[in-house]
Amino acid sequence: MAFVAIDGDDIGRKLAACYLSNCVSALKATKALVELKTEQISTLLTDLGYEVLFCAADGVTGVSETCQIDDASLYQKIKETVGDELAFSAGVGNSLREAYVALLYAKSTGKARICNFSSIGENV
Template sequence: MIYITIDGDDIGQMIASSYFKNDLNELSRINQVVNEKTSLISDFLSTQGFNIIFCAADGVAGYSEGETVDEITLFEEIKSIAEPELHFSAGIGATLQESYIALLSAKSSGKCCLHKFSVLN
C-alpha cells in the first residue's frame, strides 16, 4: 500500500494575518479557498485510485492499494490545483505513519515539495 499525507503551507499564518487586520472578508475568502482546494485535491487523488481517509482544514490523507505511484506527476498535479493561491507539502510512505514523517521532512526542507519516506536519510 502507498499512503500520502498532504498539508497546506503557511495557511495558519494567512489566517492569523486576517485576525490581526480584523479582516472578516479575507478570513472568509481563505476559508473558501482552502476548502475548495482540499476538496479538489481529494477528488483528484480519488481518480488516481486513492481512498481518502481525511479531508479537512488544510489537509488530505489517503492510501492506494497499488505498489507504485508516479509521485512526481502526482505532486505536479496537486500543485497545479492549489496554485497560485495556496501551496502544499506532501509525504509518501508505506504506512500512514511513514507518510506523515515524510510530510514533516518536506515541510522542514523548504515546503511546497513532496518527500518519500523510503529515500529519507
C-alpha cells in the first residue's frame, strides 16, 4: 500500500495575519482558497487511483493499493493542480504513520516538497 499525506505550508500564518489585521474579508477569502485547493488535491488523488481518507482544513490523505506513480511526478501533479497561490508539503510511506513522519520531515527540511519515508536522511 502507498499512503500519501499532504498538508498546506504556512496556512496558519496566513490565518494569523487575517486575525491580526482584523480583516474579515481576507479571512473568508483564505478559507475559500484553502477549501478549493484541498478539494482539488482530493480530486487529483481520486483520479490517480487513491482512496481519499481525509480532506479537511489544509490537509489531504490518501491510500492506494495499486497506484504506481513516482514521488516526483506526484508532487509535480499536486503543484500543477494547486498553482502558485498556496504551497503544500507531502509525505509518502507504506503506512499511515510512515506517510505522516515523511510529511513532518518534508516540512522540517524546507517545505513545499515531497519526502518518502524510505529515503529520510539521504538528501537533506
